[in-house]
Amino acid sequence: MKTLLIRLLLVSVIFFYTDFSHSTTKATHTCYYKNHPLTLGPKGGCYYINSSGNKTYVDRSYCNCE
Numbered sequence: 001m002k003t004l005l006i007r008l009l010l011v012s013v014i015f016f017y018t019d020f021s022h023s024t025t026k027a028t029h030t031c032y033y034k035n036h037p038l039t040l041g042p043k044g045g046c047y048y049i050n051s052s053g054n055k056t057y058v059d060r061s062y063c064n065c066e
Contacts, residue, residue, distance in 0.1 A: 031065035033058050 031038040036048035038058070046063035047055040 029065065031063050033062050038063050 031046075033048055036050070036056075038046055038048050040046055040063045044060060045057055046060045047057045050056045
């Protein structure tokens with residue numbers, strides 16, 4: 001029982017200190033379309049979140065702002 005509690009504590013600490021906010025593709029810059037920050041989706045779609053909270057897709061070339 002004591003070892004189980006120690007293992008649970010260890011897993012909890014590791015989970016708490018793990019940074020899940022990083023992505024496998026890190027952008028070095030942020031592109032904008034009409035003052036909205038753009039996001040490049042996992043399948044390559046380029047979109048921004050509109051005022052209603054929905055995704056609005058734009059041409060992929062807008063996500064290539066260097």
